[in-house]
Amino acid sequence: MHIFSAFGQYILMLKNMFSKPENWKMYWKEYMVQCVSIGIGSFSIVAIISVFMGAVSAVQTAYQITSPLIPKTTIAQVVRDTVILEFSPTLISIVLAGVVGSKIASELGNMRVSEQIDALEIMGINTTSYLIFPKIVGSLTVIPLLVIISTVLGIWGGRFVTILSGITTAEIFDAGLLNSFNPYNIFVALCKAYVFAFIISSIPSYHGYYVKGGALEIGKAGTKSVVVSCIMILLADYIIAALLL
Amino acid sequence: MIELKTIQKKFGDKTILHDISAVMQEGKCNLIIGASGSGKTVLMKCIVGLFEVDSGEVLYEKKSFTKMNNEERKQLRQQIGMLFQGSALFDSMTVEQNVMFPLNMFTNWRLPQKQKKVNEVLERVNLKDTNKKFPAELSGGMKKRVGIARAIVLNPKYLFCDEPNSGLDPLTSLLIDKLIKEITIEYNITTVINTHDMNSVMEIGDYILYMYEGYRQWEGSNKDIIYSKDEKLNEFIFASEFLKDAKQIRMIEDKEISNKK
Numbered sequence: 001m002h003i004f005s006a007f008g009q010y011i012l013m014l015k016n017m018f019s020k021p022e023n024w025k026m027y028w029k030e031y032m033v034q035c036v037s038i039g040i041g042s043f044s045i046v047a048i049i050s051v052f053m054g055a056v057s058a059v060q061t062a063y064q065i066t067s068p069l070i071p072k073t074t075i076a077q078v079v080r081d082t083v084i085l086e087f088s089p090t091l092i093s094i095v096l097a098g099v100v101g102s103k104i105a106s107e108l109g110n111m112r113v114s115e116q117i118d119a120l121e122i123m124g125i126n127t128t129s130y131l132i133f134p135k136i137v138g139s140l141t142v143i144p145l146l147v148i149i150s151t152v153l154g155i156w157g158g159r160f161v162t163i164l165s166g167i168t169t170a171e172i173f174d175a176g177l178l179n180s181f182n183p184y185n186i187f188v189a190l191c192k193a194y195v196f197a198f199i200i201s202s203i204p205s206y207h208g209y210y211v212k213g214g215a216l217e218i219g220k221a222g223t224k225s226v227v228v229s230c231i232m233i234l235l236a237d238y239i240i241a242a243l244l245l
Numbered sequence: 246m247i248e249l250k251t252i253q254k255k256f257g258d259k260t261i262l263h264d265i266s267a268v269m270q271e272g273k274c275n276l277i278i279g280a281s282g283s284g285k286t287v288l289m290k291c292i293v294g295l296f297e298v299d300s301g302e303v304l305y306e307k308k309s310f311t312k313m314n315n316e317e318r319k320q321l322r323q324q325i326g327m328l329f330q331g332s333a334l335f336d337s338m339t340v341e342q343n344v345m346f347p348l349n350m351f352t353n354w355r356l357p358q359k360q361k362k363v364n365e366v367l368e369r370v371n372l373k374d375t376n377k378k379f380p381a382e383l384s385g386g387m388k389k390r391v392g393i394a395r396a397i398v399l400n401p402k403y404l405f406c407d408e409p410n411s412g413l414d415p416l417t418s419l420l421i422d423k424l425i426k427e428i429t430i431e432y433n434i435t436t437v438i439n440t441h442d443m444n445s446v447m448e449i450g451d452y453i454l455y456m457y458e459g460y461r462q463w464e465g466s467n468k469d470i471i472y473s474k475d476e477k478l479n480e481f482i483f484a485s486e487f488l489k490d491a492k493q494i495r496m497i498e499d500k501e502i503s504n505k506k
Contacts, residue, residue: 019315023350115333118295122405123347124322 010206016128017136027134034138042099042146046092050150053087054079054157062167072168076176079158084185085245088150090237093196096143097229101204104135105225108208109218117209132205136198143197144190151189188244195236203229246271247292247403247435252301254284254291261287263459264301272433274426274449278441279456280481285439286407288456292437293325293405294318305403323351326396326434328406332388334380334395340367341376344394351399366394370424386417390424397428404434410442418442422449443482446470455481471495 021027061078108131111117120127155177162168204225211221247269254262261284269275277285290296292303294310303310305321313321334343341363348359367376370390380388389409396404406425410418422442426449429436438445446453450467455478463478470482 022319026350110336114331114336115329116335119327119329119333121295122293122322122325122327123350124319124325125350126319 009210010202013128013132013206013209014202016126017133019126019129021129022125027130030130031134031138034134035142037103038096038100038138039142039146041103042096043149045095045099046146046150047153049092049095050088050153051157051160053091053150054083054154054159055161057082057087057154058158058162058167059165062162071176072172073176073179075162075168076158076173077179080155080177080181081185083154083158084151084189086237088147088154089189089192089196090233092147092150093143093193093200093233094230096146096196097200097204097233098226100139100143101200101226101229102222103204104201105204105208105211105222106218108132108205109211109221112209112211113214113218128209132202132209135205136201139197139201140194143200144193147189147193188240191244192237192240195240196233199229199232199236203232246306247275247437248302248304248307249288249292250302250304252288252291252303253299254287254296255299261459262291262298265456265461266301267454267461267464268452269435269437270452271435272429273435273451274429275435275437275452275454276446276450277437277439277454277456278446278450278481279462280441282458283456284459285441285456289405289407289437289439293327294322323399324402326399326401326404328389328392328396328404328409330408330411332380332392334388334391336380339377339379340372340383340391343380343391344398347395347399362398363394366398367391369397369428370394385412386414386421389413389421393421393424393428397432397434400432401434404429404436406436406438406440408439408441410440410445415444418444419448425449446482457481471499 058075058079061075065072065074108117111131117127117131120130159170159173159177162173163170204222207221207225207228208218211217249265249267249269251264251266252262253260253264265284265288277288279285287296291298292310294303298311302312308321310318310321335346338346341360344363344366345359348354348362352359354362363376367373370393372387372390372394375383375387375391380391383391393406404425409421409425413421422445425436425438428434438449440446447467447470450470453463453465453467453470454461455463455475457477463473463475465473470478473479473482
Protein backbone atom coordinates (compact mmCIF):
# COMPACT_ATOMS: atom_id res chain seq x y z
CA MET A 1 0.00 0.00 0.00
CA HIS A 2 2.87 2.35 0.90
CA ILE A 3 4.37 2.00 -2.57
CA PHE A 4 1.15 3.25 -4.20
CA SER A 5 0.84 6.26 -1.91
CA ALA A 6 4.53 7.06 -2.45
CA PHE A 7 4.05 6.81 -6.21
CA GLY A 8 0.99 9.08 -5.99
CA GLN A 9 2.95 11.61 -3.95
CA TYR A 10 5.78 11.45 -6.53
CA ILE A 11 3.35 12.13 -9.39
CA LEU A 12 1.76 15.03 -7.48
CA MET A 13 5.21 16.48 -6.84
CA LEU A 14 5.94 16.36 -10.58
CA LYS A 15 2.55 17.93 -11.37
CA ASN A 16 3.08 20.77 -8.86
CA MET A 17 6.37 21.66 -10.54
CA PHE A 18 4.54 23.14 -13.47
CA SER A 19 3.46 26.61 -12.43
CA LYS A 20 4.34 30.12 -13.56
CA PRO A 21 7.73 31.04 -12.08
CA GLU A 22 7.72 33.91 -9.61
CA ASN A 23 10.79 35.33 -11.32
CA TRP A 24 12.25 33.88 -14.55
CA LYS A 25 15.71 35.31 -13.82
CA MET A 26 15.98 33.47 -10.51
CA TYR A 27 14.83 30.22 -12.08
CA TRP A 28 17.33 30.61 -14.93
CA LYS A 29 20.09 31.27 -12.39
CA GLU A 30 19.12 28.16 -10.43
CA TYR A 31 19.02 26.12 -13.67
CA MET A 32 22.54 27.27 -14.58
CA VAL A 33 23.79 26.46 -11.07
CA GLN A 34 22.39 22.94 -11.41
CA CYS A 35 23.89 22.45 -14.88
CA VAL A 36 27.32 23.46 -13.58
CA SER A 37 26.94 21.42 -10.39
CA ILE A 38 25.87 18.25 -12.22
CA GLY A 39 28.08 18.71 -15.31
CA ILE A 40 31.37 20.02 -13.93
CA GLY A 41 30.92 18.17 -10.64
CA SER A 42 30.63 14.80 -12.34
CA PHE A 43 32.91 15.30 -15.35
CA SER A 44 36.13 13.92 -13.87
CA ILE A 45 34.58 10.70 -12.55
CA VAL A 46 32.70 10.19 -15.83
CA ALA A 47 35.93 10.70 -17.83
CA ILE A 48 37.97 8.30 -15.70
CA ILE A 49 35.33 5.56 -15.73
CA SER A 50 34.71 5.94 -19.47
CA VAL A 51 38.36 5.60 -20.49
CA PHE A 52 38.89 2.50 -18.34
CA MET A 53 35.55 1.02 -19.37
CA GLY A 54 36.53 1.24 -23.07
CA ALA A 55 40.04 -0.02 -22.38
CA VAL A 56 38.87 -3.06 -20.41
CA SER A 57 36.20 -3.80 -22.99
CA ALA A 58 38.84 -3.80 -25.79
CA VAL A 59 41.30 -5.99 -23.89
CA GLN A 60 38.65 -8.54 -22.88
CA THR A 61 37.16 -8.71 -26.39
CA ALA A 62 40.62 -9.29 -27.83
CA TYR A 63 41.20 -12.01 -25.22
CA GLN A 64 38.03 -13.84 -26.26
CA ILE A 65 38.72 -13.68 -29.99
CA THR A 66 40.95 -16.69 -30.40
CA SER A 67 39.95 -17.82 -33.90
CA PRO A 68 42.20 -16.50 -36.68
CA LEU A 69 39.08 -16.42 -38.89
CA ILE A 70 37.59 -13.47 -36.99
CA PRO A 71 39.12 -10.21 -38.25
CA LYS A 72 40.81 -7.84 -35.79
CA THR A 73 38.40 -5.09 -36.83
CA THR A 74 35.76 -6.97 -34.79
CA ILE A 75 37.41 -5.69 -31.56
CA ALA A 76 36.68 -2.08 -32.54
CA GLN A 77 33.11 -2.97 -33.58
CA VAL A 78 32.41 -4.71 -30.27
CA VAL A 79 33.94 -1.87 -28.24
CA ARG A 80 31.99 0.72 -30.25
CA ASP A 81 28.59 -0.95 -29.96
CA THR A 82 28.85 -1.99 -26.30
CA VAL A 83 30.08 1.44 -25.30
CA ILE A 84 27.39 3.27 -27.30
CA LEU A 85 24.48 0.99 -26.47
CA GLU A 86 25.16 -0.10 -22.92
CA PHE A 87 28.27 0.99 -21.10
CA SER A 88 28.05 4.75 -21.58
CA PRO A 89 24.34 5.32 -20.98
CA THR A 90 23.69 2.66 -18.32
CA LEU A 91 26.96 2.36 -16.41
CA ILE A 92 27.56 6.10 -16.35
CA SER A 93 23.96 6.72 -15.26
CA ILE A 94 24.33 4.25 -12.40
CA VAL A 95 27.48 6.07 -11.31
CA LEU A 96 25.68 9.42 -11.65
CA ALA A 97 22.76 8.07 -9.60
CA GLY A 98 25.27 7.69 -6.78
CA VAL A 99 27.14 10.96 -7.32
CA VAL A 100 24.32 13.32 -8.36
CA GLY A 101 21.36 11.48 -6.80
CA SER A 102 22.75 11.36 -3.28
CA LYS A 103 23.77 15.02 -3.56
CA ILE A 104 20.26 16.07 -4.62
CA ALA A 105 18.58 13.98 -1.90
CA SER A 106 20.85 15.22 0.88
CA GLU A 107 20.65 18.86 -0.28
CA LEU A 108 16.84 18.86 -0.32
CA GLY A 109 16.64 16.74 2.83
CA ASN A 110 18.85 19.17 4.69
CA MET A 111 16.75 22.09 3.44
CA ARG A 112 13.58 20.34 4.63
CA VAL A 113 14.93 19.46 8.08
CA SER A 114 16.38 22.94 8.68
CA GLU A 115 13.03 24.53 7.62
CA GLN A 116 14.59 26.28 4.60
CA ILE A 117 11.87 24.81 2.38
CA ASP A 118 9.21 26.11 4.80
CA ALA A 119 10.89 29.54 4.67
CA LEU A 120 10.60 29.54 0.87
CA GLU A 121 6.95 28.41 1.07
CA ILE A 122 6.16 31.25 3.49
CA MET A 123 7.68 33.73 1.04
CA GLY A 124 5.11 32.54 -1.51
CA ILE A 125 7.50 30.51 -3.65
CA ASN A 126 6.40 27.24 -5.23
CA THR A 127 9.20 25.12 -3.78
CA THR A 128 8.75 22.10 -6.05
CA SER A 129 8.97 24.44 -8.99
CA TYR A 130 11.94 26.46 -7.73
CA LEU A 131 13.97 23.65 -6.16
CA ILE A 132 13.14 20.53 -8.18
CA PHE A 133 12.29 21.71 -11.69
CA PRO A 134 15.75 23.27 -12.35
CA LYS A 135 17.41 20.08 -11.08
CA ILE A 136 15.41 17.90 -13.47
CA VAL A 137 15.84 20.22 -16.46
CA GLY A 138 19.53 20.67 -15.60
CA SER A 139 19.98 16.88 -15.52
CA LEU A 140 18.10 16.48 -18.81
CA THR A 141 20.48 19.02 -20.35
CA VAL A 142 23.78 17.84 -18.92
CA ILE A 143 23.53 14.07 -18.47
CA PRO A 144 22.99 13.29 -22.20
CA LEU A 145 26.04 15.48 -22.90
CA LEU A 146 28.03 13.53 -20.32
CA VAL A 147 26.88 10.29 -21.97
CA ILE A 148 28.08 11.53 -25.38
CA ILE A 149 31.44 12.57 -23.90
CA SER A 150 31.65 9.21 -22.15
CA THR A 151 31.01 7.40 -25.45
CA VAL A 152 33.82 9.28 -27.18
CA LEU A 153 36.23 8.75 -24.27
CA GLY A 154 35.25 5.06 -23.97
CA ILE A 155 36.00 4.34 -27.61
CA TRP A 156 39.19 6.39 -27.38
CA GLY A 157 40.24 4.37 -24.31
CA GLY A 158 39.67 1.13 -26.22
CA ARG A 159 41.64 2.41 -29.21
CA PHE A 160 44.49 3.68 -27.04
CA VAL A 161 44.89 0.39 -25.18
CA THR A 162 44.67 -1.86 -28.25
CA ILE A 163 47.37 0.17 -29.99
CA LEU A 164 49.53 0.52 -26.87
CA SER A 165 49.44 -3.19 -26.08
CA GLY A 166 49.97 -4.18 -29.72
CA ILE A 167 46.67 -6.02 -30.08
CA THR A 168 46.00 -4.23 -33.34
CA THR A 169 47.11 -1.17 -35.31
CA ALA A 170 45.41 2.24 -35.39
CA GLU A 171 44.37 1.73 -39.03
CA ILE A 172 42.68 -1.63 -38.33
CA PHE A 173 40.92 -0.26 -35.25
CA ASP A 174 39.67 2.83 -37.14
CA ALA A 175 38.49 0.65 -40.02
CA GLY A 176 36.58 -1.49 -37.52
CA LEU A 177 34.96 1.56 -36.00
CA LEU A 178 33.54 2.64 -39.34
CA ASN A 179 32.61 -0.87 -40.42
CA SER A 180 28.79 -1.46 -40.48
CA PHE A 181 28.14 1.44 -38.14
CA ASN A 182 24.43 1.95 -37.42
CA PRO A 183 23.60 5.58 -36.41
CA TYR A 184 20.31 4.31 -34.92
CA ASN A 185 22.39 3.06 -31.95
CA ILE A 186 23.20 6.67 -31.10
CA PHE A 187 19.47 7.42 -31.05
CA VAL A 188 18.85 4.49 -28.67
CA ALA A 189 21.71 5.64 -26.43
CA LEU A 190 20.30 9.17 -26.26
CA CYS A 191 16.81 7.84 -25.50
CA LYS A 192 18.32 5.93 -22.59
CA ALA A 193 20.31 8.98 -21.49
CA TYR A 194 17.22 11.19 -21.31
CA VAL A 195 15.12 8.62 -19.46
CA PHE A 196 17.94 7.87 -17.02
CA ALA A 197 18.59 11.61 -16.50
CA PHE A 198 14.95 12.04 -15.48
CA ILE A 199 15.18 9.08 -13.08
CA ILE A 200 18.50 10.27 -11.59
CA SER A 201 17.10 13.71 -10.79
CA SER A 202 13.42 13.15 -9.97
CA ILE A 203 13.66 10.13 -7.63
CA PRO A 204 16.31 11.64 -5.31
CA SER A 205 14.39 14.94 -5.40
CA TYR A 206 11.30 13.10 -4.17
CA HIS A 207 13.19 11.30 -1.38
CA GLY A 208 14.95 14.50 -0.26
CA TYR A 209 11.93 16.79 -0.51
CA TYR A 210 9.68 14.62 1.64
CA VAL A 211 12.26 13.60 4.23
CA LYS A 212 11.04 13.64 7.83
CA GLY A 213 13.22 13.62 10.91
CA GLY A 214 16.86 14.59 11.27
CA ALA A 215 20.40 13.88 10.10
CA LEU A 216 19.93 10.11 10.22
CA GLU A 217 16.85 10.28 7.97
CA ILE A 218 18.71 12.50 5.47
CA GLY A 219 21.38 9.79 5.17
CA LYS A 220 18.72 7.10 4.79
CA ALA A 221 16.92 9.15 2.13
CA GLY A 222 20.19 9.49 0.20
CA THR A 223 20.84 5.76 0.29
CA LYS A 224 17.25 4.86 -0.57
CA SER A 225 17.17 7.28 -3.48
CA VAL A 226 20.35 5.75 -4.96
CA VAL A 227 19.03 2.20 -4.57
CA VAL A 228 15.62 3.02 -6.09
CA SER A 229 17.22 5.05 -8.91
CA CYS A 230 19.59 2.18 -9.81
CA ILE A 231 16.74 -0.34 -9.90
CA MET A 232 14.62 2.00 -12.02
CA ILE A 233 17.54 2.62 -14.40
CA LEU A 234 18.02 -1.12 -14.93
CA LEU A 235 14.29 -1.64 -15.42
CA ALA A 236 14.06 1.24 -17.88
CA ASP A 237 17.19 -0.06 -19.65
CA TYR A 238 15.49 -3.37 -20.29
CA ILE A 239 12.22 -1.76 -21.43
CA ILE A 240 13.99 0.63 -23.86
CA ALA A 241 16.15 -2.20 -25.24
CA ALA A 242 13.08 -4.41 -25.70
CA LEU A 243 11.10 -1.64 -27.39
CA LEU A 244 13.75 -0.03 -29.58
CA LEU A 245 16.12 -2.84 -30.57
CA MET B 246 -6.12 41.42 11.76
CA ILE B 247 -5.93 37.65 11.81
CA GLU B 248 -8.96 35.75 13.03
CA LEU B 249 -9.02 32.06 13.90
CA LYS B 250 -12.42 30.38 13.85
CA THR B 251 -12.81 26.97 15.51
CA ILE B 252 -9.65 25.50 14.07
CA GLN B 253 -9.27 21.78 14.34
CA LYS B 254 -6.26 19.77 13.25
CA LYS B 255 -5.71 16.03 13.45
CA PHE B 256 -2.72 13.84 12.70
CA GLY B 257 -4.08 10.36 12.10
CA ASP B 258 -6.53 9.66 14.91
CA LYS B 259 -4.94 12.15 17.28
CA THR B 260 -6.55 15.58 17.53
CA ILE B 261 -3.85 18.19 18.09
CA LEU B 262 -5.98 21.35 17.96
CA HIS B 263 -9.50 21.41 19.40
CA ASP B 264 -11.70 24.22 18.04
CA ILE B 265 -9.25 27.08 18.58
CA SER B 266 -10.73 30.54 18.14
CA ALA B 267 -8.81 33.77 18.63
CA VAL B 268 -8.30 37.25 17.20
CA MET B 269 -4.72 38.39 16.64
CA GLN B 270 -4.66 42.15 17.12
CA GLU B 271 -3.42 44.45 14.40
CA GLY B 272 -0.13 46.23 15.02
CA LYS B 273 0.41 44.34 18.28
CA CYS B 274 2.56 41.49 19.60
CA ASN B 275 0.30 38.45 19.87
CA LEU B 276 1.77 35.55 21.82
CA ILE B 277 0.85 31.91 21.66
CA ILE B 278 2.16 30.26 24.80
CA GLY B 279 1.95 26.79 26.25
CA ALA B 280 4.00 23.82 27.37
CA SER B 281 5.88 21.65 24.88
CA GLY B 282 3.42 19.49 22.97
CA SER B 283 0.47 21.81 23.61
CA GLY B 284 0.02 22.50 19.88
CA LYS B 285 1.58 25.97 19.58
CA THR B 286 3.75 25.20 16.57
CA VAL B 287 0.97 23.26 14.83
CA LEU B 288 -1.36 26.24 15.38
CA MET B 289 1.19 28.65 13.93
CA LYS B 290 1.81 26.38 10.94
CA CYS B 291 -1.96 26.21 10.40
CA ILE B 292 -2.19 30.02 10.48
CA VAL B 293 0.55 30.49 7.88
CA GLY B 294 -0.76 27.60 5.78
CA LEU B 295 2.13 25.16 6.15
CA PHE B 296 -0.49 22.74 7.50
CA GLU B 297 -4.04 22.55 6.13
CA VAL B 298 -6.70 22.77 8.84
CA ASP B 299 -9.21 19.92 9.08
CA SER B 300 -12.04 22.26 10.00
CA GLY B 301 -12.47 25.91 10.87
CA GLU B 302 -11.09 28.98 9.17
CA VAL B 303 -8.12 31.33 9.26
CA LEU B 304 -9.16 34.83 8.19
CA TYR B 305 -6.71 37.49 7.07
CA GLU B 306 -8.52 40.83 6.96
CA LYS B 307 -11.79 38.86 6.88
CA LYS B 308 -10.63 36.84 3.85
CA SER B 309 -10.54 33.10 4.44
CA PHE B 310 -7.06 31.69 3.83
CA THR B 311 -8.57 28.22 3.71
CA LYS B 312 -10.71 29.14 0.72
CA MET B 313 -8.02 31.00 -1.21
CA ASN B 314 -6.64 29.48 -4.41
CA ASN B 315 -2.89 29.03 -4.94
CA GLU B 316 -2.43 32.40 -6.64
CA GLU B 317 -4.27 34.28 -3.86
CA ARG B 318 -2.22 32.43 -1.25
CA LYS B 319 0.97 33.39 -3.06
CA GLN B 320 -0.09 37.03 -3.04
CA LEU B 321 -0.91 36.92 0.67
CA ARG B 322 2.33 35.16 1.55
CA GLN B 323 4.31 38.00 0.07
CA GLN B 324 2.86 40.06 2.94
CA ILE B 325 4.03 37.52 5.51
CA GLY B 326 7.46 37.35 7.08
CA MET B 327 8.49 34.49 9.31
CA LEU B 328 11.33 33.93 11.72
CA PHE B 329 11.90 30.20 12.25
CA GLN B 330 13.10 28.51 15.41
CA GLY B 331 16.40 27.53 13.79
CA SER B 332 16.45 30.75 11.73
CA ALA B 333 16.22 28.70 8.46
CA LEU B 334 18.88 30.77 6.71
CA PHE B 335 20.15 29.50 3.37
CA ASP B 336 23.52 27.92 4.27
CA SER B 337 25.17 28.48 0.91
CA MET B 338 24.35 32.20 0.81
CA THR B 339 25.98 35.09 2.64
CA VAL B 340 24.00 37.27 5.06
CA GLU B 341 23.52 39.85 2.32
CA GLN B 342 22.32 37.23 -0.19
CA ASN B 343 19.94 35.76 2.38
CA VAL B 344 18.31 39.12 3.08
CA MET B 345 18.34 40.07 -0.60
CA PHE B 346 16.68 36.81 -1.67
CA PRO B 347 13.03 37.98 -1.31
CA LEU B 348 13.92 41.21 -3.13
CA ASN B 349 15.52 39.23 -5.98
CA MET B 350 12.48 37.01 -6.21
CA PHE B 351 9.67 39.54 -5.94
CA THR B 352 10.96 42.91 -7.10
CA ASN B 353 12.47 44.29 -10.28
CA TRP B 354 14.72 46.65 -8.38
CA ARG B 355 18.22 47.36 -9.58
CA LEU B 356 21.18 46.08 -7.54
CA PRO B 357 22.12 49.40 -5.83
CA GLN B 358 18.51 49.85 -4.69
CA LYS B 359 18.41 46.30 -3.33
CA GLN B 360 21.75 46.75 -1.58
CA LYS B 361 20.52 49.96 0.01
CA LYS B 362 17.42 48.23 1.36
CA VAL B 363 19.45 45.27 2.64
CA ASN B 364 21.88 47.57 4.47
CA GLU B 365 18.93 49.50 5.88
CA VAL B 366 17.25 46.42 7.40
CA LEU B 367 20.54 44.95 8.60
CA GLU B 368 21.28 48.22 10.33
CA ARG B 369 17.77 48.15 11.80
CA VAL B 370 18.43 44.78 13.43
CA ASN B 371 21.79 46.08 14.68
CA LEU B 372 23.93 44.00 12.34
CA LYS B 373 26.79 45.81 10.70
CA ASP B 374 29.80 44.46 8.80
CA THR B 375 28.29 41.01 8.51
CA ASN B 376 27.12 41.28 4.89
CA LYS B 377 29.73 38.92 3.50
CA LYS B 378 29.59 36.37 6.31
CA PHE B 379 27.96 32.96 5.95
CA PRO B 380 25.37 31.69 8.48
CA ALA B 381 27.88 29.16 9.84
CA GLU B 382 30.09 32.07 10.95
CA LEU B 383 27.32 33.72 13.02
CA SER B 384 26.21 33.28 16.63
CA GLY B 385 22.66 32.14 17.48
CA GLY B 386 21.52 35.69 18.26
CA MET B 387 23.01 37.04 15.03
CA LYS B 388 21.27 34.32 13.01
CA LYS B 389 17.95 35.35 14.58
CA ARG B 390 18.62 38.96 13.62
CA VAL B 391 19.40 37.98 10.03
CA GLY B 392 16.17 35.92 10.07
CA ILE B 393 14.25 39.00 11.25
CA ALA B 394 15.96 41.17 8.62
CA ARG B 395 14.98 38.71 5.87
CA ALA B 396 11.43 38.54 7.22
CA ILE B 397 10.91 42.32 7.18
CA VAL B 398 12.81 43.22 4.01
CA LEU B 399 9.61 43.24 1.92
CA ASN B 400 7.76 45.36 4.52
CA PRO B 401 5.29 42.62 5.47
CA LYS B 402 1.93 43.18 7.12
CA TYR B 403 2.28 40.09 9.28
CA LEU B 404 5.32 38.76 11.14
CA PHE B 405 5.41 35.25 12.59
CA CYS B 406 8.14 34.22 15.02
CA ASP B 407 8.48 30.59 16.06
CA GLU B 408 10.25 30.50 19.43
CA PRO B 409 12.52 33.48 18.73
CA ASN B 410 14.38 33.03 22.03
CA SER B 411 15.13 29.34 21.89
CA GLY B 412 18.80 28.60 22.45
CA LEU B 413 19.66 32.18 23.40
CA ASP B 414 21.04 33.54 26.66
CA PRO B 415 18.65 35.70 28.76
CA LEU B 416 20.25 39.01 27.74
CA THR B 417 20.20 38.23 24.01
CA SER B 418 16.62 36.98 24.41
CA LEU B 419 15.62 40.34 25.88
CA LEU B 420 17.33 42.17 23.03
CA ILE B 421 15.53 40.04 20.44
CA ASP B 422 12.19 40.63 22.22
CA LYS B 423 12.84 44.35 22.29
CA LEU B 424 13.76 44.32 18.61
CA ILE B 425 10.59 42.44 17.65
CA LYS B 426 8.46 44.83 19.72
CA GLU B 427 10.13 47.89 18.16
CA ILE B 428 9.75 46.53 14.64
CA THR B 429 6.09 45.69 15.30
CA ILE B 430 5.36 49.29 16.30
CA GLU B 431 7.63 50.92 13.72
CA TYR B 432 6.32 48.97 10.71
CA ASN B 433 2.78 48.58 12.15
CA ILE B 434 2.98 44.81 11.72
CA THR B 435 0.64 42.23 13.20
CA THR B 436 3.14 40.01 14.98
CA VAL B 437 2.40 36.49 16.17
CA ILE B 438 5.00 34.91 18.44
CA ASN B 439 5.14 31.35 19.57
CA THR B 440 7.04 31.10 22.83
CA HIS B 441 7.37 29.62 26.28
CA ASP B 442 9.78 32.26 27.47
CA MET B 443 8.25 34.04 30.46
CA ASN B 444 10.32 37.18 29.96
CA SER B 445 8.77 37.55 26.50
CA VAL B 446 5.31 37.01 27.93
CA MET B 447 5.75 39.76 30.50
CA GLU B 448 7.70 42.17 28.29
CA ILE B 449 5.95 42.14 24.93
CA GLY B 450 2.68 40.20 25.25
CA ASP B 451 -0.05 42.61 24.13
CA TYR B 452 -2.36 39.67 23.55
CA ILE B 453 -1.64 36.22 24.97
CA LEU B 454 -3.28 32.96 23.99
CA TYR B 455 -2.48 30.13 26.38
CA MET B 456 -2.80 26.64 24.93
CA TYR B 457 -3.23 23.53 27.04
CA GLU B 458 -3.22 20.09 25.41
CA GLY B 459 -4.56 21.49 22.15
CA TYR B 460 -7.31 23.60 23.75
CA ARG B 461 -7.51 27.37 24.15
CA GLN B 462 -7.20 27.56 27.91
CA TRP B 463 -6.89 31.29 28.55
CA GLU B 464 -6.49 34.60 26.75
CA GLY B 465 -5.64 38.11 27.88
CA SER B 466 -2.78 40.58 28.11
CA ASN B 467 0.50 40.54 30.05
CA LYS B 468 -1.19 42.76 32.64
CA ASP B 469 -4.06 40.32 33.18
CA ILE B 470 -1.82 37.32 33.55
CA ILE B 471 -0.59 38.27 37.04
CA TYR B 472 -4.15 38.29 38.38
CA SER B 473 -5.38 35.29 36.47
CA LYS B 474 -7.17 32.67 38.56
CA ASP B 475 -6.71 29.98 35.94
CA GLU B 476 -4.93 27.16 37.74
CA LYS B 477 -3.35 25.60 34.67
CA LEU B 478 -2.05 28.96 33.48
CA ASN B 479 -0.61 29.77 36.91
CA GLU B 480 1.03 26.36 37.10
CA PHE B 481 2.63 27.01 33.72
CA ILE B 482 3.64 30.64 34.16
CA PHE B 483 4.70 30.51 37.79
CA ALA B 484 6.23 27.07 37.71
CA SER B 485 9.08 27.75 40.16
CA GLU B 486 8.83 28.81 43.82
CA PHE B 487 10.83 31.90 42.91
CA LEU B 488 8.24 33.01 40.35
CA LYS B 489 5.35 32.18 42.72
CA ASP B 490 6.95 34.44 45.34
CA ALA B 491 7.55 37.14 42.75
CA LYS B 492 3.86 37.00 41.81
CA GLN B 493 2.80 37.37 45.46
CA ILE B 494 5.15 40.31 46.00
CA ARG B 495 3.93 41.99 42.80
CA MET B 496 0.29 41.56 43.85
CA ILE B 497 0.99 43.00 47.32
CA GLU B 498 2.84 45.94 45.78
CA ASP B 499 0.02 46.61 43.34
CA LYS B 500 -2.51 46.45 46.20
CA GLU B 501 -0.49 48.94 48.26
CA ILE B 502 -0.22 51.33 45.33
CA SER B 503 -3.98 51.17 44.69
CA ASN B 504 -4.69 51.69 48.44
CA LYS B 505 -2.45 54.79 48.49
CA LYS B 506 -4.32 56.16 45.50
